[in-house]
Amino acid sequence: MSMSSSDIGITGVGVVSPAGWGFPAMLHCLNENKPIEKIVHKDKVSGRNFLRREVPAPNKTNSLFRNPRLRRTSPVSRYLAAAAFEALGEQRLEQIASNNLRIGIVVSSYTGCVNFSQRFYQEVLDDPLTASPIIFPETVFNAPSSHLSALIGSSEINYTLVGDESQFLSALEVGVNWILDDELDAVLVAAGEENNWLSSDALSIFKKTPVLGEGACALLLERCDNPMAKINLITDRLNYTSTTPRAKTLSAMRAQLPEGIISDVLFEGINEGSLWEDFAGKRLNVRDIMGEGFGVSVGWSCAAAAGLIGSGQFHSAIVSGSGMDQSCASLLIGS
Amino acid sequence: MLDGRRQRNRVVISGAGIITPLGYGWSKNSNGFRAGRNALSLVTLFDVSRQKAKVAGQVNLPESLPENRLTLRNKKRIDRAGAMLLLAGSEAFHASGWDFAKMDKLIPICLGTSAGSMELGEDYYRVAIEGTTRRQQAERISGYQTHRQGMQLCEAFGINASLTIISNACSSGANAIGHAFRLIQRGHARRAVAGGYDALCKMVFAGFDSLNALSTTSPRPFAADRDGLGLGEGAAIFCLERMDDALKRGAHIYAEIGGYAAATDRHHLTQPHPEGVSAYSTMNHSCIEACVNPADVAYLNSHGTGTPLNDSAEGRAICHWAGNAVQELRVSSTKGNIGHLLGGAGAVESAICLMAMEGRWIPPGVSVANPDPVCDFDLVQSPREVSSLPVTLTNSFGFGGSNASLVFKLATS
Numbered sequence: 171m172s173m174s175s176s177d178i179g180i181t182g183v184g185v186v187s188p189a190g191w192g193f194p195a196m197l198h199c200l201n202e203n204k205p206i207e208k209i210v211h212k213d214k215v216s217g218r219n220f221l222r223r224e225v226p227a228p229n230k231t232n233s234l235f236r237n238p239r240l241r242r243t244s245p246v247s248r249y250l251a252a253a254a255f256e257a258l259g260e261q262r263l264e265q266i267a268s269n270n271l272r273i274g275i276v277v278s279s280y281t282g283c284v285n286f287s288q289r290f291y292q293e294v295l296d297d298p299l300t301a302s303p304i305i306f307p308e309t310v311f312n313a314p315s316s317h318l319s320a321l322i323g324s325s326e327i328n329y330t331l332v333g334d335e336s337q338f339l340s341a342l343e344v345g346v347n348w349i350l351d352d353e354l355d356a357v358l359v360a361a362g363e364e365n366n367w368l369s370s371d372a373l374s375i376f377k378k379t380p381v382l383g384e385g386a387c388a389l390l391l392e393r394c395d396n397p398m399a400k401i402n403l404i405t406d407r408l409n410y411t412s413t414t415p416r417a418k419t420l421s422a423m424r425a426q427l428p429e430g431i432i433s434d435v436l437f438e439g440i441n442e443g444s445l446w447e448d449f450a451g452k453r454l455n456v457r458d459i460m461g462e463g464f465g466v467s468v469g470w471s472c473a474a475a476a477g478l479i480g481s482g483q484f485h486s487a488i489v490s491g492s493g494m495d496q497s498c499a500s501l502l503i504g505s
Numbered sequence: 506m507l508d509g510r511r512q513r514n515r516v517v518i519s520g521a522g523i524i525t526p527l528g529y530g531w532s533k534n535s536n537g538f539r540a541g542r543n544a545l546s547l548v549t550l551f552d553v554s555r556q557k558a559k560v561a562g563q564v565n566l567p568e569s570l571p572e573n574r575l576t577l578r579n580k581k582r583i584d585r586a587g588a589m590l591l592l593a594g595s596e597a598f599h600a601s602g603w604d605f606a607k608m609d610k611l612i613p614i615c616l617g618t619s620a621g622s623m624e625l626g627e628d629y630y631r632v633a634i635e636g637t638t639r640r641q642q643a644e645r646i647s648g649y650q651t652h653r654q655g656m657q658l659c660e661a662f663g664i665n666a667s668l669t670i671i672s673n674a675c676s677s678g679a680n681a682i683g684h685a686f687r688l689i690q691r692g693h694a695r696r697a698v699a700g701g702y703d704a705l706c707k708m709v710f711a712g713f714d715s716l717n718a719l720s721t722t723s724p725r726p727f728a729a730d731r732d733g734l735g736l737g738e739g740a741a742i743f744c745l746e747r748m749d750d751a752l753k754r755g756a757h758i759y760a761e762i763g764g765y766a767a768a769t770d771r772h773h774l775t776q777p778h779p780e781g782v783s784a785y786s787t788m789n790h791s792c793i794e795a796c797v798n799p800a801d802v803a804y805l806n807s808h809g810t811g812t813p814l815n816d817s818a819e820g821r822a823i824c825h826w827a828g829n830a831v832q833e834l835r836v837s838s839t840k841g842n843i844g845h846l847l848g849g850a851g852a853v854e855s856a857i858c859l860m861a862m863e864g865r866w867i868p869p870g871v872s873v874a875n876p877d878p879v880c881d882f883d884l885v886q887s888p889r890e891v892s893s894l895p896v897t898l899t900n901s902f903g904f905g906g907s908n909a910s911l912v913f914k915l916a917t918s
Contacts, residue, residue, distance in 0.1 A: 216634055239774070275769075279672075291630055291708050298555045298711040306712035307775045307904060310619070311672035316905025319769040325783060327767040328907060329680065332621070332672045333652050340669060344684075351691045371633050372646045406611055407667050411660055412579060496652040497668070 178346045179397025180476040180503070181356075182390030184256030186249040187470060188223035188383050188460050191232075192256060196460070196470060197477050205459050208381045213367035215292055220370035222382040223461035225249065239317045242304055244283040247314040249386035250362040254318050257358060257388035266323050273356045274348050275328040277315035278341040280465035282332070283308055284366040314362060326354060334493030335440065336407055337361075338468040339501050343404045345391045355392065361469035362386035373462060376494075383461025387469035389476065398480030399487075399503045403427065407499040420445045423498045427488070433502070434484035437471035439492030446490065464494075472501060479505050516689045517916050519756040520601025520744030522593040523856045526562035526737055526843045529592055531600070535860040537842075541869035541888055544843050545724070545735050551707040558719035561705055562737030562844030564589060571595035573661035582644055584622045585738075586704035587654040589849075593700060593740040594658050601744035602756060603696075605664045613694050614655060614666040615685040617677025617701035619848035619903075621651030621670075624706045654702075664698070672848070674903030675808075676767070677701055678741070679851025679911055683765035685745050686911075695747055701852030702740030709847070710736055716775065718812055726809035726838035727816050727880055728873035734810040737844020741852035748916065759859045763795025763896070763912040770906030776814050777902060781822025784808075784902060787910035788826045795912040797896050800830035802912075804867050805882075806854045806899040809838020810845055819900065820879030827882065837885040841871035851901035851909060858897035858913050866890050 185192065188206040189199040199206065206223045213220065225245070234240070234255060240248055255263070265271035287309040293301040307313060312330035319328050327348070331341050338361045345357035363369075365384040373380040391401070405426035408419050424445060435452045446453075456470045457463070463470060468491045475487035486504035523530070526544035527537035537544070545560045553559050566588055570580065573591065583591065598605070605612070629645040632638065647653055655668040671680045678701020685699035713719050713736060720733035743759075751758055768790075770783035777784065792799065808819055816838075827834045839857055846853050857868055867889040876884050895915045902908045 216636075218636075287626075287708075288630065290712065291627065292634075294708055294711040295631070298707075298714065299557070301711050301715045303715040303717070306715050309708075309712065310674050310904050312674050312903070312905045312907060313774060316769070316774055316907065319906070320771040323771070325769050325771055325786070328673070328769045328905075329684075330672045332650075332670045333668075334650070340667075344669075347687075347691070347693060351687070368630065368633060372629070372642075375639065375643045375646065408611075409656055409659065409666065409668060411656065412576065413660070495647060496650065496656070 177393055178349055178391055179394045179400045180389050181392045181394050181397045182257040182259055183398065183473045183476055184253035184388040185470065185473050186225055186252050187385040188225055190226055191228050191252055193473060193477060197474060199459055200454060200474055215288060216367050218367045220367045221379065222365045224365060225385050237321060239320045242308060243317060244286040244308050244364060246283055246362040246364040247317045250277065250314045250318055250360055251321055253386040253388040254322060254358055254360060257390045258322065263322060271356055272326055272354045273324050273358060274326045274354045275315055275318050276331060276341040276344050276357060276359045278331045278333065278337040278361045278465055279311060280334055281363055281369050282311050283313060284369055285364055288366060288368050334496040335465055335468045336491040336493035336497045336499045337465060339404050339491040339499040340407050342501065346401060349391060349393060357391045358388055359391060360386060360388040361466045363464045363466045381461045383463040385463060385466055387466055387473045389472060399476040399505065402504050403502040405500045407497050409497045417443055420492055420498055423500055427500065427502060433486045433488045435478065435487045437475060437487065437489040439490040440494055442490060442492050475503055479503060514690050514692060515748035516686050516745055516762045517748045517751050518743045518759040518762065518859065519746055519751045520597040520603065521759055521856055521859060522596025522600065523741045523853060524564060524589050524592045525739035525853055526564055529567055530596060535864060538839060538857050538860060538868040539864060539866045539888060542842060543871060550705055556711065556714045557721050558714050560735055562735060563705060564738050574663055575657065575661045582648055583657060584625050584648055586622050586702055587657050589704060589740040590654050590658055590702045591661055593742040594662065597742040597744050598662055603744060605662060611665055611667045613669065613685060613688050613697040614659065615669045615671065615681040615697060615699040616655050617671045617681035617848045617851060618651050618703055619672060619674050619677055620703050620706055620709050622649050622654060623708055624704060625649040627706060627708055673907040674905055675847050675850055676901040676903040676907040676909040677848035677851065679901035679909035680767060682743060682852060682855055682911060683767060683909055686762045686765050689745055689747055695750060697745045698742060699745055700740065700742035701849040703738055703846055703848040705736060705738045720811060724811040724841045725871050725873050726811040726841050727877050727884055729875045729877045731811045731813060731816060733812055734840060735844040737846045739846045739849050739853050741849065741856040758916040760862055760913040761916040763797065763914040764791035765911050766790035767909045770908055772906065775904055777818040779818055781818040783906060783908040784819055784822035784900065785826050787908045788822065788898065791910040791912045795914060797912065799827040799834065801896045802834065802898050803894040804861055804897045805834060805836045806858050807836050807838045808900040808902045809840055811841060815902065816877060817879050820877060824881050831881045832883065834882040835867050835885050836882045837868055837870040839868050839870060854899045855911055858899050862894040862897055862913065862915055865893055
């Protein structure tokens with residue numbers, strides 16, 4: 171179902187990316203249009219090399235990471251936690267702590283906690299009797315979102331949605347509807363992915379010499395008169411099927427956007443062919459700068475779009491959320 | 506633009522399909538649950554010789570899949586979990602009388618799963634780590650993605666759908682039904698398909714075994730000496746639509762979905778709050794939405810895993826929530842009979858509630874000689890017929906503290 175609204179806006183943004191910890195670091199890199207340096211990483215378990223753009227170590231010890239819930243987690247949970255705290259800010263965290271903000275969480279994920287999943291399964295192959303009970307719970311898709319609820323102190327509804335890049339836009343739609351339906355005051359919509367040779371191996375079947383990216387993004391949605399950016403339209407999420415070619419599905423997605431719409435900036439998706447060849451505004455592609463972030467790539471694009479609109483650089487943006495192999499949707503946001 | 510804020514449509518289930526270790530189909534399962542049949546057996550799907558636990562609820566898949574539109578090539582790609590999804594879907598769609606060819610709008614399909622097609626992911630990993638061939642790796646990695654199974658369901662039956670895959674561990678199936686319910690109730694959609702599924706796989710079995718969460722004897726929820734759960738597999742799919750639409754077309758209505766609530770237990774990643782505060786919250790709020798009191802709930806299908814921590818926390822929450830009505834409240838856990846279906850549990854247990862309402866019986870759990878003292882409620886352990894079951898409730902609680910409750914009511918216009 172498509173969603174159109176002028177009531178709900180993005181009021182907070184948090185990002186962890188190969189550009190660094192924090193939204194400004196990513197925005198700076200995008201403005202500079204300079205790709206982050208890629209490195210060859212050797213995986214300890216498989217001994218394989220793969221190309222990646224990695225999240226730098228935090229500059230200083232972040233007290234957030236001393237929380238017991240994050241002690242044994244995979245990287246993606248830490249990325250998500252940092253992004254969520256940045257998006258919420260102190261004021262909202264205090265409101266949640268004092269039960270003055272009903273906030274739900276929707277996390278979208280593509281590859282999940284792949285590092286721990288790989289590690290645990292290898293232990294099972296080696297000998298199931300000695301497989302670690304500490305690692306297994308962290309392999310479950312909703313482990314990161316569960317940690318988020320615990321860390322921010324919210325007992326409200328929490329969904330983990332699994333799907334390709336386009337999933338993030340569906341997650342946004344779920345969040346918007348929860349607020350429109352008056353179920354909640356605010357929703358944190360987040361995505362996170364982590365680098366792993368297995369993801370690189372899988373991607374290399376379909377793409378030559380892939381360069382992975384990793385990190386997280388979190389968007390805070392609320393009813394607000396003066397948000398960073400307003401969510402104007404999320405199109406239907408359409409599936410690529412064996413009977414409907416990708417190009418036709420993408421065209422159908424674009425056809426849902428209002429005819430003659432003028433947007434200042436386009437965040438491009440994956441393998442879109444000539445879909446946007448007539449687009450006259452500025453084009454940005456976060457993947458070129460950050461690497462292939464799977465589910466988080468569209469999240470980064472949405473965050474960047476909100477930031478650029480919020481700072482007055484642009485009035486409106488389209489995020490084309492064409493997923494790798496499942497479905498596509500797009501987002502129209504504006505001032 | 507649909508404005509859901511002012512809309513509160515009544516939502517009914519007008520199609521249902523199920524496959525569990527008890528068999529394929531509504532009547533086979535209905536007979537099995539009514540009699541309290543036990544379908545756990547020694548695991549034969551994969552090697553468990555180095556595991557502490559040895560039993561699970563395994564599905565005997567039919568030799569062929571129902572007639573569908575998939576090409577031969579795509580049919581060959583269907584894995585175990587995908588097959589169960591297709592089977593349950595086929596029965597539900599047939600029962601609903603829906604003609605997807607005449608539906609021009611996108612139909613939301615909300616599916617809950619925890620492991621999806623982990624079996625293919627495991628295969629992919631083993632081949633990748635060997636590094637000697639990449640043959641069929643593209644099919645494995647594509648098939649591993651849960652969205653692909655949902656897509657197979659759509660393509661098999663010609664559904665123009667918008668897919669949502671909720672992976673909230675063991676409450677996924679209940680969340681998926683609840684999410685679809687909300688979409689219709691609030692006017693975002695007129696109809697939806699919802700359900701849950703999961704297939705047994707080595708990694709998840711070993712995971713629960715590593716946590717000492719699996720029973721090494723026999724799963725016996727709510728027994729004082731319970732020692733863990735048994736895993737299972739299966740699927741249940743439902744067709745949901747607005748009550749007025751269903752009545753207008755003269756559809757068979759299984760039940761009305763009266764209420765849904767979801768909450769997050771922040772106590773621990775794998776352990777519930779000892780008092781079951783979130784469990785209490787979801788039971789309470791789902792009943793408030795359904796406009797029923799605990800005394801109105803004629804049967805409660807508990808999450809009842811059979812682990813020491815779950816059953817005591819849930820038991821306390823049930824007693825707290827039911828209050829003075831607790832002694833009359835009939836409760837059972839069907840997980841001792843078929844195992845814990847993880848992402849499929851909430852959906853299959855919803856189906857059990859509907860079967861019970863339709864047949865006017867209570868599904869017994871496995872008989873326990875010495876129930877946990879927390880069981881102030883009427884723990885149903887043997888087959889029982891009743892005059893009517895106007896309201897039922899099912900609980901689903903998952904890893905990460907994901908809790909959900911659904912209330913079903915006999916439909917009255």
